Every structure is written in structure tokens, then in C-alpha cells.
Amino acid sequence: MRISIDASPLLLRSAGVKNYLYHWIRHLRLNAQGNDISTFPFLDTVGALTHESSVLTRAQTLPRLALLLLSNIRGNPALSWMNKNTDIFHASNQIHNNIRDVRVTATLHDMTCWLMPELHTGANVTADKRFSELVLKRASGLIAVSENTRRDAIRILNLDPSKVVTIHSGIPDSFFDATSQMGSVVAARYNLDKPFILAVGTVEPRKNLDTLLDAYLLLPREIREEHDLVLAGPMGWAASSTSQRIRSGLPGVKYLGYVPELELPALTKAATVFAYPSLYEGFGFPVAQAMACGIPVVTSCTSCLPEISGEGALHVDPKSPAEISKALYHLLESKELRQSLGSKGRSIAEERYRWEFCARKSWDFFAQAAG
Numbered sequence: 001m002r003i004s005i006d007a008s009p010l011l012l013r014s015a016g017v018k019n020y021l022y023h024w025i026r027h028l029r030l031n032a033q034g035n036d037i038s039t040f041p042f043l044d045t046v047g048a049l050t051h052e053s054s055v056l057t058r059a060q061t062l063p064r065l066a067l068l069l070l071s072n073i074r075g076n077p078a079l080s081w082m083n084k085n086t087d088i089f090h091a092s093n094q095i096h097n098n099i100r101d102v103r104v105t106a107t108l109h110d111m112t113c114w115l116m117p118e119l120h121t122g123a124n125v126t127a128d129k130r131f132s133e134l135v136l137k138r139a140s141g142l143i144a145v146s147e148n149t150r151r152d153a154i155r156i157l158n159l160d161p162s163k164v165v166t167i168h169s170g171i172p173d174s175f176f177d178a179t180s181q182m183g184s185v186v187a188a189r190y191n192l193d194k195p196f197i198l199a200v201g202t203v204e205p206r207k208n209l210d211t212l213l214d215a216y217l218l219l220p221r222e223i224r225e226e227h228d229l230v231l232a233g234p235m236g237w238a239a240s241s242t243s244q245r246i247r248s249g250l251p252g253v254k255y256l257g258y259v260p261e262l263e264l265p266a267l268t269k270a271a272t273v274f275a276y277p278s279l280y281e282g283f284g285f286p287v288a289q290a291m292a293c294g295i296p297v298v299t300s301c302t303s304c305l306p307e308i309s310g311e312g313a314l315h316v317d318p319k320s321p322a323e324i325s326k327a328l329y330h331l332l333e334s335k336e337l338r339q340s341l342g343s344k345g346r347s348i349a350e351e352r353y354r355w356e357f358c359a360r361k362s363w364d365f366f367a368q369a370a371g
Contacts, residue, residue, distance in 0.1 A: 312345020
């Protein structure tokens with residue numbers, strides 16, 4: 001089979017989708033077994049993964065973005081022409097034009113633009129809904145990154161269930177391989193001299209950081225004096241009140257900003273507890289990453305998060321500061337509970353969230369979609 005994957009999100013500032021594509025394409029190639037993978041717009045060799053900028057140099061990125069813009073001009077057959085010799089084109093929501101004479105597939109990452117449009121920018125909502133009409137409703141097959149996302153997509157978009165397959169995403173080996181010593185080195189680099197609760201993710205409304213801050217402040221003073229709350233992630237489209245609060249110097253709260261991918265596994269390994277009270281997730285990479293590190297997790301009882309974390313987490317109502325605070329307190333006060341949850345989470349991640357598992361199942365999916 002000849003598969004062409006739209007990798008244009010690798011040229012943009014992006015988090016989860018970019019993380020997915022970067023590792024997924026690499027492992028598809030490692031597990032190709034005679035099949036062929038190409039990428040649009042010609043990203044066959046890329047640099048290190050960073051969420052903040054392109055994986056290529058500026059000189060390499062600009063002509064590829066120009067090609068993407070050209071291909072998206074309504075009525076322009078360039079994209080169809082460039083893929084005339086492929087069996088399947090796997091699209092992202094950066095594609096704004098019809099693709100003819102080739103089977104099309106895509107990955108469903110989440111349905112938040114339909115379920116919680118108020119938590120997104122208008123541009124994100126428009127792009128996802130255009131993508132739905134152009135690609136999702138016409139696709140030969142779709143990958144959903146969780147069963148919850150699959151069910152939501154089928155219900156909301158009225159998709160044929162037989163065309164939507166659940167294939168969990170993977171976690172890089174660096175999270176499984178992180179050691180306590182590596183964690184201590186990175187913690188010292190960021191001046192983290194106390195045990196800490198860690199939250200990772202772009203600062204945006206869906207990540208629910210205001211409620212997490214409220215929950216932390218509800219902890220007994222002696223617990224807060226012993227444990228910091230560390231927030232790691234770029235400032236996204238957060239409300240000004242949220243960003244001001246994060247940066248206001250609240251006692252015990254440390255905002256690190258964007259942490260490079262190479263440092264993130266060690267930082268996660270250094271945490272005492274991982275907190276992720278997101279309002280909705282399609283897969284929840286940070287939760288699975290913490291589980292791979294063997295770190296106990298507090299996360300939401302909504303969307304895919306119970307599915308992904310299973311017995312490796314305490315599940316809470318993300319809208320209840322008191323419930324989140326209570327779960328944090330139990331974990332911070334009980335080493336036995338931390339060890340139990342961390343061990344269960346690690347086992348789940350080992351069994352389910354390796355990229356090679358995802359790649360092998362994805363090749364089966366492509367074979368079925370190609371007929």
C-alpha cells in the first residue's frame with residue numbers, strides 16, 4: 001500500500017495533534033513491512049519535536065506552507081493530482097479542499113468544537129466543522145483515539161459506526177525510561193526544591209486550571225507548605241484573569257511556561273502527584289505520560305479520561321474544587337496509595353500505550369480502508 005499522510009500540523013504551533021503525527025508517522029514507517037508512507041507537504045525528514053514552532057527550519061517551512069495554502073484554494077486540483085498514485089490520503093483539519101480520485105481517511109482527536117465550542121477560538125471551531133463536511137462524513141475510514149471519542153463522533157456527526165475504529169495513541173519510550181535521578185536533575189534546573197503536584201498542558205479554558213488552583217488553595221496550609229503546585233505549558237488562549245492569576249505569585253504555585261519535549265519525561269518523573277482536571281479530552285496525552293512514568297494521577301471522571309487512566313488514577317468531578325482537593329490530599333498523605341496507583345498506571349500504559357502497538361493496528365486499519 002502507498003499511504004500519504006497530511007503532516008502539515010508539524011509546521012505549526014500545536015500540541016496534541018502534532019505529538020500524535022510526529023510519533024505515529026515514525027512508527028508507521030518502522031512497522032511498514034513493505035508498505036510505503038509519504039507525507040504532505042513533503043516532510044520526509046524532520047527535526048526534533050517542539051510544540052512551539054515548526055519541526056523544520058524557517059527556510060524549509062515557508063515554501064511548504066505556501067504549498068498548503070495553494071492546495072487549499074477552492075477548486076484547485078493540486079492535492080488530488082499530487083496524490084494520484086497513492087492508495088489512501090490521510091487528512092488533517094488543515095485540508096480545506098476536496099480530494100478526488102483517492103480514498104481518504106483521517107484521525108478523530110476529540111469533539112470539543114461541537115461539545116464545548118465556547119472553550120475554543122472561533123478559527124478552531126470553523127476549521128473542525130469544515131473538516132467534518134469535507135473529509136469526516138465522506139471518509140473511507142476513521143481512526144478514533146479513544147472509544148469515548150468514537151462514540152461521540154458517531155453520535156454527533158451521524159457517522160457509519162463500521163467505518164470508525166478505536167486505536168489508542170502511544171507514549172514515547174522516554175517516559176517509560178525516565179528515572180528518579182533524571183527527575184532530580186530537571187527539578188533542580190527549574191528550582192523545584194519541594195515535592196510537587198504537576199499539571200502539564202497548554203493554558204486554555206478546557207484544561208480547567210482555575211479550578212485546580214482553587215483546589216490547591218483548599219488544601220491544609222501545612223500540606224501547601226510542604227508541596228508546591230507546578231504548572232507546565234505554553235500560554236494559549238486562556239482568559240486574561242486566568243493568566244494573571246497563574247503569574248501573580250500565589251504562594252506555592254510555580255508556572256514554568258513551555259517545557260521542551262526532551263525535559264518533559266524527567267519533569268513528570270520528578271512529580272509526587274500528577275493533576276489533570278480537564279473538562280474534556282479525546283485521549284489525554286499528559287495523563288498517559290504520567291502513567292508511563294509510574295506517577296499517580298488525579299483526573300476527571302468525564303470524557304475519555306476514565307477509559308485511558310483506568311485504575312491508575314483517582315477520578316473526580318472537574319467542576320468541584322473540593323473533590324479535586326480531597327483526592328490530592330489523600331494521595332499526598334498516603335505513600336502506599338501513591339505507590340499502588342503509580343504501579344497500576346504504569347502497567348496499563350505498558351499494555352496499551354506503546355507507539356508500536358498503535359502503528360500495527362493502524363496498518364490493519366489502512367488495509368481495510370483500502371479494500
